[in-house]
């Protein structure tokens with residue numbers, strides 16, 4: 325029996341499903357999850373000592389690869405100074421200043437410990453600032469596991485959502501309206517019906533939780549207009565895209581396509597923590613003043629702005645601002661997805677790919693889907709065979725077809741070539 329199997333059996337005795345976050349259990353693809361012992365650059369190593377080229381990167385944070393020397397030094401230094409004080413530190417100001425410098429739509433930012441906390445707090449802030457309760461989210465977008473966000477569409481635009489998780493009271497879901505991604509007519513109708521009751525609309529600008537689906541530019545433009553017209557706040561969930569698709573994040577990308585575009589509230593996570601528990605949400609001063617201790621919207625955290633996590637995040641943000649960083653990362657990611665598309669074509673496999681900065685998605689279908697229902701039409705069996713074939717070849721892709729992939733600065737040409745060789749073998 326492999327050491328991964330031994331550990332998985334042991335884990336299942338003491339941890340539900342053997343994992344601390346469901347997707348790690350490999351339920352979608354079957355088989356035994358790999359228990360990771362260490363990471364180094366672009367690689368992770370499992371309990372059997374097998375090496376994998378890592379395209380998950382802790383689901384996004386590890387943009388520099390594992391164990392980057394500058395980050396390691398910053399974290400080690402911070403840990404020696406103290407793990408947590410529950411009192412303010414200068415490093416929190418430094419990280420806030422660094423983030424604000426890179427995100428012109430925000431004037432202030434609050435640090436928290438997870439993306440879930442950040443989106444939950446952003447929704448509360450939007451509700452507190454507008455005095456309204458209802459909000460819109462989109463099918464296929466994931467914003468963490470707070471009750472009001474674990475909601476699927478009701479039976480029509482007049483009815484609000486239903487919980488997607490046991491334990492979420494129907495009453496909580498009743499304020500969440502779930503719409504189809506990129507469906508303009510539906511959006512117009514929803515605003516016509518409920519516009520004046522909406523506190524906000526929350527969206528993943530490039531949805532990485534249904535693999536990789538961009539918000540169409542015209543759709544984003546109209547969404548911005550509708551929010552402004554109706555006094556609803558536009559919340560961009562950049563937990564995944566933030567500092568991953570480019571230094572200006574997805575909002576900078578859309579601002580380059582839609583003059584004057586900016587969200588009202590932004591949410592960040594993953595890269596800003598560099599692999600440590602850290603996330604953030606921010607907005608204009610006028611909106612952020614509603615937050616405690618200034619205003620009536622309560623929000624807090626024992627470990628918020630943690631000194632070790634902020635050191636990790638700061639060091640990471642400084643590295644990604646070095647000249648040419650995103651040009652190089654973008655070129656690597658492009659080489660990977662174009663290479664994969666080429667290999668698929670050689671083998672007559674239906675395939676489509678998209679990428680932005682260091683984030684990518686591929687679909688075993690001819691055209692890129694524009695919304696969730698089409699994403700879900702992917703041939704799951706074929707995806708699972710591809711996933712396991714690649715894993716056997718030492719290539720670690722996300723163990724579910726609705727997850728995005730990530731390239732890090734540590735991936736070399738040799739790693740990319742190994743990946744394409746593996747894909748050639750598996751797709752054959």
Ligand code: PLP
Pocket residue numbers: 383438439440441443466467468469528532533561562563564593594603
């Ligand atoms: N928002 C988005 C877009 C995410 O991708 C995720 C997690 O993957 C979250 C929020 C939740 O973040 P966390 O897992 O840190 O709670």
